[in-house]
Amino acid sequence: MSVRHTINAAVNKGLRPTGFQLVRGHSADPAISAFLPAKRIVKQAGRAGQSVGDYLDSYSAEPGATAETVEAMLELSGLTTAERVCEIGPGSGRYSTRILSALRPTSYEVYETAPDWIAYLRQELPSLVFRPTDGKTLGSTPSASVDLVHTHKLLSYIPFVTALGYLDEMARVVRSGGTVASLEFGLPPAPLPRAAWELYTGIGLPVAGLAIGKGWHEVGGFLRGSIRDFYARLPLDRQLALWREAGVDDIRVRRLSLGGGIVIWGRRE
Numbered sequence: 001m002s003v004r005h006t007i008n009a010a011v012n013k014g015l016r017p018t019g020f021q022l023v024r025g026h027s028a029d030p031a032i033s034a035f036l037p038a039k040r041i042v043k044q045a046g047r048a049g050q051s052v053g054d055y056l057d058s059y060s061a062e063p064g065a066t067a068e069t070v071e072a073m074l075e076l077s078g079l080t081t082a083e084r085v086c087e088i089g090p091g092s093g094r095y096s097t098r099i100l101s102a103l104r105p106t107s108y109e110v111y112e113t114a115p116d117w118i119a120y121l122r123q124e125l126p127s128l129v130f131r132p133t134d135g136k137t138l139g140s141t142p143s144a145s146v147d148l149v150h151t152h153k154l155l156s157y158i159p160f161v162t163a164l165g166y167l168d169e170m171a172r173v174v175r176s177g178g179t180v181a182s183l184e185f186g187l188p189p190a191p192l193p194r195a196a197w198e199l200y201t202g203i204g205l206p207v208a209g210l211a212i213g214k215g216w217h218e219v220g221g222f223l224r225g226s227i228r229d230f231y232a233r234l235p236l237d238r239q240l241a242l243w244r245e246a247g248v249d250d251i252r253v254r255r256l257s258l259g260g261g262i263v264i265w266g267r268r269e
């Protein structure tokens, strides 16, 4: 590890509880997974003439996936309005934007670890409340205080122990009768879509990554391993059991598109 990297990591670690990061770059904290660089993605989206959300959808070969997910979440939950919403790892805010306009909450708090995406979100979605983020807990959110807590494509991509902790935290912060929802990368169960998934994550993503930049290449490279690893340790039925153990009831699951994404939704007892 270089001296610069060590200093960056130390400064960021000290600042993290405040919710600010002075030094750009990826964290050395094992609980925090690096994400795509905001600057590059925003630039690529501009060149493609798309919003950042649409660009991310089409890049991951899932045009319309964000809208499909949010529609499924809202339909499954029956939510038409919410006072208080909490989201973990919003990244570009592509889900936040849609939830904000569908539910018009009075408070929408986020826990995000990437300094460049935090800066982007502060500019694009100034109504968001940025909570100090330690990468493991929802420490600034009181128990039983939110109507909806949700996260997208985070739990299967961060370290397993961190994901388990977040599940407990999500169940803690939601009020009784409130909604807990997550969209995860899925492993398509049927042979043909599964073969397509293997091809896409094994060849398509890494090659596309090489073409457009280091960030995508890294993501294409590690995503496949981390998703497989997550499902090997925590198959879907075990995941659902953990949600129930955490106090989430009436759980429903919907596979999206070819099964590459799974929406899990439940209600707090």
Ligand SMILES: C[S@@+](CC[C@H](N)C(=O)[O-])C[C@H]1O[C@@H](n2cnc3c(N)ncnc32)[C@H](O)[C@@H]1O
Residues within 6 Å of the ligand: 031, 032, 033, 034, 035, 056, 088, 089, 090, 091, 092, 093, 094, 095, 111, 112, 113, 114, 117, 133, 134, 135, 136, 151, 152, 153, 154, 157, 158, 162
């Ligand atoms: C795979 S991205 C998904 C982003 C967004 N939810 C979406 O689907 O477009 C995961 C996001 O979570 C953030 N993240 C990584 N580790 C985290 C952690 N331990 N706690 C909170 N956010 C984290 C990343 O910076 C990134 O923005």
